[in-house]
Amino acid sequence: MRTMVAVRLRNLVESDRERLLIWRNSPDVSAYMYSDHKIGHEEHDHWFDVARHDPRRRYWIIEADGEPVGLANLADIDLVHRRCAWAYYLASPKVRGLGVGSFVEFQIIEYVFNQLHLNKLWCEVLISNESVWRLHELYGFQREALFRQHVMKQGHEVDVIGLGLLASDWAARRDAMAERLCAKGYTIPDLTCRAA
Numbered sequence: 001m002r003t004m005v006a007v008r009l010r011n012l013v014e015s016d017r018e019r020l021l022i023w024r025n026s027p028d029v030s031a032y033m034y035s036d037h038k039i040g041h042e043e044h045d046h047w048f049d050v051a052r053h054d055p056r057r058r059y060w061i062i063e064a065d066g067e068p069v070g071l072a073n074l075a076d077i078d079l080v081h082r083r084c085a086w087a088y089y090l091a092s093p094k095v096r097g098l099g100v101g102s103f104v105e106f107q108i109i110e111y112v113f114n115q116l117h118l119n120k121l122w123c124e125v126l127i128s129n130e131s132v133w134r135l136h137e138l139y140g141f142q143r144e145a146l147f148r149q150h151v152m153k154q155g156h157e158v159d160v161i162g163l164g165l166l167a168s169d170w171a172a173r174r175d176a177m178a179e180r181l182c183a184k185g186y187t188i189p190d191l192t193c194r195a196a
Contacts, residue, residue, distance in 0.1 A: 005064040005065050005095060005098055005100060006064070006065050006066070007062065007063065007064050007100055007103045007104065007186070008062075008063050009060035009061070009062060009063075009072060009104065009107055009108075010060060010061050010063060011059075011060060011061075012048075012051065012052055012059045012060070012061060013061075016061055016068070017044075017045070017048050019068060020044070020048065020071065021039065021041065021044045023070075023071065023089075023091040024039050024044065025038055025039055026091060028091065028093060029089050029091055031153075032089065032125075032126055032128075032129045032132070034151045036152070036153060036154060051073075055077070056075070056076060056077045056078075057073060057074060057075050057077065058073060058074040058077065059071065059072070059073045060072045060073070062088070062090065062100065062104055064092070064095045064098075064100055067092070069090055069091060069092035069094075069095045069100065070088060070089050070090040070091050070092065070095075070100075070104075071088065071089055071091070072086070072087070072088035072104050072108055073086065073087055073088070074086050074108070074112065075087070077116070077118075079116075079118075082117070082118045082119040082120065083118055083119060083120035083121070083122065084112060084116070084118055084120075084121060084122075085121075085122050085123055085124070086108055086112070086121055086122075086123055087123060087124075088101065088104055088105070088108070098184075099181065099184040099185075099186065101132075101135060102135060102177075102180070102181060102184070103181055103186050105135060105136070105139055106139075106177055106178070106181060106188070108121075109121060109139065109165065109170055109174075113167045113170055118167070119166060119167050120164055120165065120166055120167070121141075121164070121165045122144070122162065122163065122164040122165070123136065123141070123162075123163050124147070124150075124160050124161070124162050124163075125160065125161050125163065126151070126153070126158055126159075126160055126161075127146075127158065127159040127160065127161055128153075128158065133161050133163065136163050136165075137163070138177075139165065139170075139173060139177055140165055140169040140170060140172070140173035140177075141163040141164060141165045141169075142163065142164055142165070142169070143161060143162070143163055144162050144163060144164045145161070145162030146159060146160075146161060146162070147159065147160040147161075147162060
């Protein structure tokens with residue numbers, strides 16, 4: 001089976017600066033961010049410069065068939081407590097529903113547990129972003145918190161779900177998720193996909 005799209009994560013580079021500002025201000029992305037305001041150049045430049053040089057953060061551009069389509073990141077990387085947070089978004093509507101987010105989730109989890117050797121990956125998701133928190137749960141994330149009326153979105157208090165995934169959770173879930181991606185046509189390193 002042919003891969004639906006060739007997905008890869010690449011490091012942030014200077015030429016991504018303007019693209020990310022446009023993405024961060026687009027309604028499809030900002031609807032799921034904690035902030036509602038229009039991000040100006042000065043604020044964005046500060047964020048971008050810090051993002052590229054802060055050792056407690058890691059950012060990647062998500063590419064699909066060679067085209068930048070979104071952003072994935074790790075934050076609060078803590079080597080002492082062996083945990084970090086993560087988030088991602090797909091800015092291009094044309095790749096939604098193709099398994100790109102699922103493939104990115106797999107790659108990020110693998111990186112956190114197999115390269116950084118952390119024990120926990122966690123995230124916060126607006127309760128209204130059901131497709132994302134359900135995907136996290138499918139990957140083995142456990143709901144650990146409900147932050148009631150945690151952020152203001154368009155003048156209303158919104159709940160946020162806190163989810164966590166342990167390395168042991170992932171060890172129990174990895175093969176099933178890899179097979180799921182194989183069935184969608186993605187290639188998973190160290191796994192021979194069964195014929196459909």
